[in-house]
Each structure stands twice: as structure tokens, then as C-alpha cells.
Amino acid sequence: MKATVHITLKNGVLDPQGKAIEHALKTLGFDSVAGARQGKYIELDLDESDPARAAAQVNAMCEKLLANTVIENYQVEIAG
Amino acid sequence: MKATVHITLKNGVLDPQGKAIEHALKTLGFDSVAGARQGKYIELDLDESDPARAAAQVNAMCEKLLANTVIENYQVEIAG
Incomplete structure (x- = not known):
């Protein structure tokens, strides 16, 4: 089973990479x-x-490792 | 008008970040x-x-700057 995760900076958080x-x-x-x-x-x-x-596992991975939930949002999609 | 771009490494290209x-x-x-x-x-x-x-502009941006087309694929989506 494949899963994709998008991790984006929350609104209001400075994004120097994006500015560059x-x-x-x-x-x-x-x-x-x-x-x-x-x-x-x-x-x-x-x-x-x-x-x-x-989905539950990938959400747990995001919370524990993949995303910094203080400044980042994540979105998980599960594809068969 | 909003556009999103996904840039991924081509198959066969080593991905140390993914491995980590x-x-x-x-x-x-x-x-x-x-x-x-x-x-x-x-x-x-x-x-x-x-x-x-x-779409044409964003494709040109990918070719010129955003993606390294030797080792990366890109996918452009245009959203209203």
C-alpha cells in the first residue's frame, strides 16, 4: 500500500526557501x-x-518524525 | 491563479534523504x-x-529553475 504525505509550512510562518x-x-x-x-x-x-x-500509522509517523507540528501542517493520502 | 508542482527523483536515482x-x-x-x-x-x-x-509558464519555470531534469521528474497542476 502506498501513502503520500504533503508537509507545508503553516500560514504566517516565514518561508525563506519560498522567498528565494x-x-x-x-x-x-x-x-x-x-x-x-x-x-x-x-x-x-x-x-x-x-x-x-x-492512515493511522502514517499520521503517527507525521506526528512523531516527519512533520514539525509547531510550524508545519501535514496531509496524508492513502493510495491502494 | 494557483499552481502546484511536485518534483520527485527519477526511478533509479539514489535518494539518501528517503533512506534516512x-x-x-x-x-x-x-x-x-x-x-x-x-x-x-x-x-x-x-x-x-x-x-x-x-501551465506553460510553470512548465518553463520547472525546466529552467525548479527541477533538475537530469535526475528529477516534475508534475504541474493548475488550480483556479
Whole structure:
């Protein structure tokens, strides 16, 4: 079973990486860019056949390791 | 107009970050993890109202700056 996790900075948290991307794109002539924010994307392979149990496990992984829940949000999707 | 970009390593390209995540999750007791790969997730705000032109611009951004197309794949989604 595959799971994907998106980890993004919460609104209001400064995102220097995103600012750097925005600035670099503008320097390259992409003037339509009004903002950029960078997050993480993690694909997990799980030896688990029950989607509900897989989702519970991945949520626990996010809380314990993958995301810093003080400043980051995470979103888990389970794909067969 | 908002665009999201997923940048992932191509198959066959070593992913030490993913390996580190997999190892750390196993150390924490998540034994069901069979693999992990980490990519990037970028959200862009664009001053552009035409979805086709927005998609063309974001693809150009990926080719020129955001992705290293030798070792990375990218996927662009345009959301109203």
C-alpha cells in the first residue's frame, strides 16, 4: 500500500526557501509570480493492507518524525 | 491563479534523504515501512488568468529553475 504525505509550512510562518524561489523566478523574467512556498512531499511504501490502519500509522509517523507540528501542517493520502 | 508542482527523483536515482526517513521510521518502531522517497512540493501564486498560459509558464519555470531534469521528474497542476 502506498501513502503520500504533503508537509507545508503553516500560514504566517516565514518561508525563506519560498522567498528565494520567488526572487529567482522573477530574476529569470517570470514576472507573473506573486508568491511561492515550498513544502515537502514524501512517498511511503507500507506492508499493510488495511487503508484505515495504514492512515493511522502514517499520521503517527507525521506526528512523531516527519512533520514539525509547531510550524508545519501535514496531509496524508492513502493510495491502494 | 494557483499552481502546484511536485518534483520527485527519477526511478533509479539514489535518494539518501528517503533512506534516512525509512531508517528513522523503522528505528521508531514503524516496521511496516518498506520504502520512502522524498520530493519537493512547491505552491505558486500567479498573476495570470488563463490556465493554459499559466501551465506553460510553470512548465518553463520547472525546466529552467525548479527541477533538475537530469535526475528529477516534475508534475504541474493548475488550480483556479
